[in-house]
Amino acid sequence: MLKFAPKPIILAPGIHPSAIVGSGVRLGERVSIQPHAVIEDGSQIGDDTIIGAGSYIGHETTIGSACVIYPLVTVRERSQIGSRVIIHSGAVIGADGFGFEMIDGRQHKIQQLGIVRIDDDAEIGANTTIDRARFGRTWIQQGVKIDNLVQIAHNVMIGRHCLIAGQTGISGSAKVGDFVMMAGKVGIADHVTVGAGAVLLAQAGLMSDVPAGARFVGSPAQPLRDFMKGVAALRRLVRNGSKSEGGGT
Numbered sequence: 401m402l403k404f405a406p407k408p409i410i411l412a413p414g415i416h417p418s419a420i421v422g423s424g425v426r427l428g429e430r431v432s433i434q435p436h437a438v439i440e441d442g443s444q445i446g447d448d449t450i451i452g453a454g455s456y457i458g459h460e461t462t463i464g465s466a467c468v469i470y471p472l473v474t475v476r477e478r479s480q481i482g483s484r485v486i487i488h489s490g491a492v493i494g495a496d497g498f499g500f501e502m503i504d505g506r507q508h509k510i511q512q513l514g515i516v517r518i519d520d521d522a523e524i525g526a527n528t529t530i531d532r533a534r535f536g537r538t539w540i541q542q543g544v545k546i547d548n549l550v551q552i553a554h555n556v557m558i559g560r561h562c563l564i565a566g567q568t569g570i571s572g573s574a575k576v577g578d579f580v581m582m583a584g585k586v587g588i589a590d591h592v593t594v595g596a597g598a599v600l601l602a603q604a605g606l607m608s609d610v611p612a613g614a615r616f617v618g619s620p621a622q623p624l625r626d627f628m629k630g631v632a633a634l635r636r637l638v639r640n641g642s643k644s645e646g647g648g649t
Contacts, residue, residue, distance in 0.1 A: 411450055419451075428465060446483060458494065464520065476532065482520035488548070490527035493518070497531040497538075497554025497572065510534065512554060519543075525550060525566070534572075541578075559596065577612060587619070 413430040415421060419437045428447035433439065435453045443457050446465030451457060453471040461475055464483030469475070473487050476494030487493065499510035514533025518540045524530070525548035530538060533555045540546070540558050547566040552558070556570050559578035568586040570576070576588075577596030585603045588594065595612030605619030615624040622630075 422459075434471070440477070452489070470526075476516075478515045479532075480515060480517040480537075482518060482522070482542075484521050485518055486523040488524060488526040488528075491524050492529045493524070494532045495529060497534055499534055499554065499572075514538065514555070516540075519560075522546070528552075547584075553590070565602075 411432045411434065413432050415433040416435045418435045419433045419439070421433065421439045422441035422443070424442045425439050426444045428445060428449065430448050431445050432450045434451060437451045437453060437455045439445070439451065439457045440459040442460040443462070445451065445463045446467070448465055449463055449467040449469070451469045452473065455469050455471060455473040457463065457475050458477035458479065460477060461479045463469070463481045464485065466483055467481060467485045469487050470489045472489045474492045475481065479494045494516045496512040499512060500507040501510055512532050512534050514536045516530050516532050517537045518524070519542040521542055522540050522544045524546050527548055528546055528550040530540065530552045531554045532538060536555060538552065538554055538556050541560045543561040544558050544564070546564045549566045550564055551569045553570060553572040555573040557575045559576055559580065561578060562576055562580045564582045565584040567584055568582050570588045571590035573591045574588045574593070576594045577598070579597045580594050580600070582600045583602040586600045588606045592606050593609045594600070594606070595610055595614065597613045598610050599615045600606065600610070600621070601615065601617035601624065603619060604617050604621040606616065606621045610616050616622060617624050618627045
């Protein structure tokens with residue numbers, strides 16, 4: 401199939417005249433900074449990385465080599481991004497975590513002092529949001545692939561080589577082990593732990609921990625075998641009820 405694919409678009413290295421590069425920024429070899437991108441003071445960008453048009457790289461952010469930051473991505477201050485990371489348009493990395501405290505009848509914002517760290521070979525989908533930690537870090541580990549429209553809250557840890565499909569939401573301080581797979585619209589409550597190799601099927605709603613290697617579905621989520629038994633029992637109940645109403649035996 402690669403023989404029939406169109407030729408890849410190659411962006412020339414260099415800084416476009418309309419881009420803004422702050423003081424103390426360190427750029428590696430062959431970096432490409434596209435039109436209207438902003439690189440704030442003290443940031444570091446590795447060799448062969450592309451910063452797309454209109455993207456914003458916050459103060460003291462570190463981005464490794466051979467990354468592709470597509471147009472209109474926002475990477476907030478002090479974020480740490482590894483090498484060969486792909487971030488698609490509209491993604492926001494390092495926005496404030498959702499933290500408030502009721503004081504004197506009003507919600508007061510709790511300052512979010514941590515960072516986001518994204519390790520090598522991760523891919524972040526379009527319009528996905530990964531919030532900075534309250535303290536410490538929100539951590540996306542090596543090789544994680546995240547679809548479009550995913551929300552990852554403050555202090556979440558995602559283990560290596562996980563796959564996370566669109567419209568999933570992961571609440572604060574949840575921990576996800578290596579090689580976990582999440583289908584679309586999975587929801588995970590705060591402080592929940594998902595064991596390595598678990599599979600969470602579409603629209604699973606987790607409110608408690610999931611063992612390693614388990615397959616969970618439903619809301620509230622339960623083991624797949626238990627869920628299917630429940631579905632089968634409900635179908636038998638409906639079928640028997642229909643027979644009774646119709647005078648069947």
